[in-house]
Amino acid sequence: MKSTAFGWTVLTIAVLVLAASVGALAQTSAQPTFSGEINAYSPQSTGSTGTTGPYEIRGPWSLTLEGNSTANFSTDLNMEESDGWCITQNGSNFDPAARGAHTHHVTLVNAVVTQITNGFQISGSATIMSNGTISSKLSPSVLTVQITGGTDRKYSNVTLTFQTPASDHFGTEPVAGVVRSVKVSGSKARK
Secondary structure (H helix, E strand, O other): OHHHHHHHHHHHHHHHHHHHHHHHHHHHHHHEEEEEEEEEEEEEEEEEOOEOOOOOEEEEEEEEEEOOOOOEEEEEEEEEOOOHHHHHHHHHOOOOOOOEEEEEEEEEEEEEEEEEEOOOEEEEEEEEEOOOOOOOOOOOEEEEEEEEEOOOOOEEEEEEEEEOOOHHHHHOOOOOEEEEEEEEOOOOOOO
16 A cells, blocks of 8 residues: 555656656747837928928837847838828818828848846847838838836836938837737737
8 A cells, every 4th residue: 555655656756857858848939919009209300301200109019038148030010101290280280191191111130139127128130121112221120129017017118229221211219119018938928
C-alpha cells in the first residue's frame, strides 16, 4: 500500500514538473502583439504652397515583439487638414477636396527593442508610403515607437517620433495614440 502511494506521489510530481516546463516554454516562445489607434495633429508647416495644417493624423497600428530584442511595427494613417484650419482659411467652406487628404503606410521590421521608464521603445529605419507608393521624400527615415503606461495600466500610450526626412512632414514632436489591447499568442487580449 505504501509503495503504491509513493509511486502515485512520484508520478504526480513528475507530471507537475513537466507541466511547469511546458508552461515556461510557452511563455518564452509567445509573441506579444500590441494594437491601438493613432489620433493626433501635426504642427503647422510651411511648404511650397504656403503655410498648411495642422493635419489630423488618424489610423490603426500594431506591434509584435519578436523575442526580447526585436519587434515589427505597422500603421495605416489618414491625414487631412483639420476643421480648425478650414475655418481659419476658408470661413465655413468644409469642402473635402480642399483638405489635402492623403494616406501613409508605415512599416518597421526588425526594430531594436530598448527598455525605458514605464515601458519600452523600438527604433529603426522605417519604410513610408504616401498614397500607396514608397515616398522618396519620406523614406527611409528613422522611427522611434514608444509604448508606455502607468501604475494601473502597464501599457496605455503610444508615440511615434520621426527623424528626417519624414519629420519634415509629420513634425518633430511625437505623434500620440492609445494602446487598445495587448495579446499574447494563445491568450485573450487585455484591454
